[in-house]
Amino acid sequence: MSSVPAFKRLPRAVREQQMLDAAVKVFSRRGFHAASMDEIAEDAGISKPMVYAYLGTKEELFVACLHREGTRMMQAIAGAAVPDLPADERLWRGLRAFFGFVGAHRDGWAVLYRQARGEQPFAGELASMRARLVEVVAGMLDHALRAEGREIAALDLEVVAYALVGATESLADWLADHPDADPEKTATRMMNVAWLGAAQLLHGVTWRPPAD
Amino acid sequence: MSSVPAFKRLPRAVREQQMLDAAVKVFSRRGFHAASMDEIAEDAGISKPMVYAYLGTKEELFVACLHREGTRMMQAIAGAAVPDLPADERLWRGLRAFFGFVGAHRDGWAVLYRQARGEQPFAGELASMRARLVEVVAGMLDHALRAEGREIAALDLEVVAYALVGATESLADWLADHPDADPEKTATRMMNVAWLGAAQLLHGVTWRPPAD
DNA sequence: GCGTAACCCTACGCACGAGTAGGTATGCTC
DNA sequence: GAGCATACCTACTCGTGCGTAGGGTTACGC
Numbered sequence: 001m002s003s004v005p006a007f008k009r010l011p012r013a014v015r016e017q018q019m020l021d022a023a024v025k026v027f028s029r030r031g032f033h034a035a036s037m038d039e040i041a042e043d044a045g046i047s048k049p050m051v052y053a054y055l056g057t058k059e060e061l062f063v064a065c066l067h068r069e070g071t072r073m074m075q076a077i078a079g080a081a082v083p084d085l086p087a088d089e090r091l092w093r094g095l096r097a098f099f100g101f102v103g104a105h106r107d108g109w110a111v112l113y114r115q116a117r118g119e120q121p122f123a124g125e126l127a128s129m130r131a132r133l134v135e136v137v138a139g140m141l142d143h144a145l146r147a148e149g150r151e152i153a154a155l156d157l158e159v160v161a162y163a164l165v166g167a168t169e170s171l172a173d174w175l176a177d178h179p180d181a182d183p184e185k186t187a188t189r190m191m192n193v194a195w196l197g198a199a200q201l202l203h204g205v206t207w208r209p210p211a212d
Numbered sequence: 213m214s215s216v217p218a219f220k221r222l223p224r225a226v227r228e229q230q231m232l233d234a235a236v237k238v239f240s241r242r243g244f245h246a247a248s249m250d251e252i253a254e255d256a257g258i259s260k261p262m263v264y265a266y267l268g269t270k271e272e273l274f275v276a277c278l279h280r281e282g283t284r285m286m287q288a289i290a291g292a293a294v295p296d297l298p299a300d301e302r303l304w305r306g307l308r309a310f311f312g313f314v315g316a317h318r319d320g321w322a323v324l325y326r327q328a329r330g331e332q333p334f335a336g337e338l339a340s341m342r343a344r345l346v347e348v349v350a351g352m353l354d355h356a357l358r359a360e361g362r363e364i365a366a367l368d369l370e371v372v373a374y375a376l377v378g379a380t381e382s383l384a385d386w387l388a389d390h391p392d393a394d395p396e397k398t399a400t401r402m403m404n405v406a407w408l409g410a411a412q413l414l415h416g417v418t419w420r421p422p423a424d
Numbered sequence: 425g426c427g428t429a430a431c432c433c434t435a436c437g438c439a440c441g442a443g444t445a446g447g448t449a450t451g452c453t454c
Numbered sequence: 455g456a457g458c459a460t461a462c463c464t465a466c467t468c469g470t471g472c473g474t475a476g477g478g479t480t481a482c483g484c
Contacts, residue, residue: 009431009480031330033245036471047433052473089422118243118326156401162386163379163405170378174371189368191419193375197409207403210301221450221461248441259463264443 016054019044023055024065028110032062032119059121066116069108070129076101077133087144087202088195094136095168095187095194102172103183109176113169130165137161144202152201160201164194228266231256235267236277240322244274244331271333278328281320282341288313289345299356299414300407306348307380307399307406314384315395321388325381342377349373356414364413372413376406 010018022044026035037058041048055061080097082090102109116126138154138161145152168190175186222230234256238247249270253260267273292309294302314321328338350366350373357364380402387398 012430015431030332031245033243034332037473038471048472049434049474050432053431058472088419092421114330118330120242120246159383159386159398159401160405163383163402166382166385167375167379169382171371171375173378174374186371188419188421189371190375191421192413193372193409195409195419196412196417197405197407200408200412201404205408207300207400207407209304209400209403224461227461249443250441260442261444261464262462265461270442 012054015044015046015050019046019051019055019061020065020068023061024069024107024111027062027065027115028107031115032058032122037061062116062122063125065108065111066122066125069105069112070125072105072108073098073101073112074129074132087140087147088191088199090140091137091195091198092187092191095190096184098168099172099175099183099187099190102175103181106176106179109172113173134158134161134165137164141198141202148202148204150202150204160198164198167193224266227256227258227262231258231263231267231273232277232280235273236281236319236323239274239277239327240319243327244270244334249273274334275337277320277323278334278337281317281324282337284317284320285310285313285324286341286344299352299359300403300411302352303349303407303410304399304403307402308396310380311384311387311395311399311402314387315393315398318388318391321384325385346370346373346377349376353410353414360414360416362414362416372410376410379405 019040023035023040026040026043029035030039037048037051040061041051044051051061055064077094077097080093082093085093112126112129116122138157141157141161142152145157171186171190175181175183231252235247235252238252238255241247242251249260249263252273253263256263263273267276289306289309292305294305297305324338324341328334350369353369353373354364357369383398383402387393387395
């Protein structure tokens with residue numbers, strides 16, 4: 001008397017995605033340590049041993065989340081990249097893609113940005129992703145500078161890029177906390193902060209500390 | 213035969229500070245959940261029950277750390293504030309004080325910025341401190357704008373301020389990870405990013421998204 | 425229709441770490 | 455120098471949550 005099973009069996013690939021969805025959700029709300037494998041399993045509509053069977057230990061699961069969300073984000077940005085465009089337009093497209101991603105994946109962003117930062121074992125993972133972003137931005141600035149026949153020390157350039165990335169992340173965080181906010185508009189605001197300052201730098205205008 | 217005790221008894225106020233020092237150190241390295249009260253006690257050169265007797269539960273201890281480091285930081289910034297100065301000079305002094313603090317209290321900064329962010333119960337504590345900073349920056353911008361006879365929607369102003377604060381925090385983070393970096397120089401770099409852009413905004417220059 | 429592999433479960437072992445019970449020693453006051 | 459408060463300890467209890475042992479059921483190939 002095989003009654004219809006209450007919940008159907010699903011292929012591994014599907015279940016894995018469901019688990020990752022649940023994990024991202026729980027990790028983003030509770031943080032790595034406070035999140036429990038039981039809650040993740042329950043949220044995924046599955047039992048705990050399945051999670052271990054498919055995704056491994058808690059750390060491995062978190063890394064898997066990081067990877068999925070990270071590559072999604074990078075792809076969203078890369079997909080918007082168009083070479084041979086003026087620097088400001090490239091920056092604009094990158095920002096738009098980025099804020100679009102954050103707006104659509106607020107949980108994923110929270111895991112990436114808020115959680116992975118503090119936890120020792122994963123900070124490196126995150127830092128390398130961020131480093132790639134910084135590199136891209138610094139590259140853009142450098143490219144634009146050379147086009148103007150100017151040059152700035154590599155370290156300074158990196159630090160400026162770092163600040164711009166930080167400002168962007170900060171606004172993304174603001175966006176994640178304001179569900180009714182518009183990603184597009186946020187990107188515009190970021191452009192106003194970033195580009196106006198960067199454009200000045202590109203034209204050789206710099207600020208110097210006052211004497212004394 | 214009362215030999216000299218290996219470790220002497222100390223008044224409560226002193227021990228509390230030692231405990232807070234140890235707690236800040238351990239929390240900054242491990243994060244709230246991964247940090248253990250045993251390790252904190254050991255690092256403070258004291259036994260665990262003393263920590264409970266003086267500073268209370270783990271959560272209360274963390275909040276105490278947050279408070280001490282937070283007020284230290286706010287005081288460092290407030291101490292550098294001089295009203296009746298042009299906006300750029302005020303910003304410069306604030307930034308210098310801020311980066312000076314971070315350079316001198318890297319552990320404290322790590323607790324504030326990297327740890328308190330993710331953990332649910334404390335995010336609010338941190339957010340309110342940050343909100344005060346954003347308010348100060350937004351106030352400065354608003355003040356400078358009015359002096360120019362201009363005005364910007366309050367929301368836009370807040371978001372710009374938010375981005376600037378984010379960029380600053382990001383550079384602080386960079387500073388915390390580069391022990392040999394110079395806080396003063398970092399502050400100058402931040403000024404270059406922040407002020408050049410802000411000055412443009414103040415003069416009514418804005419960036420608009422391209423058609424299409 | 426039968427083996428086998430993939431999917432899925434309930435129910436545990438076990439370590440780690442928060443918080444406490446109950447007691448000892450030291451210095452300070454009068 | 456008796457009394458008392460304060461500083462300090464060792465040695466526990468007990469909950470929570472990671473990870474697993476051991477087994478059941480459905481689909482699918484042949």
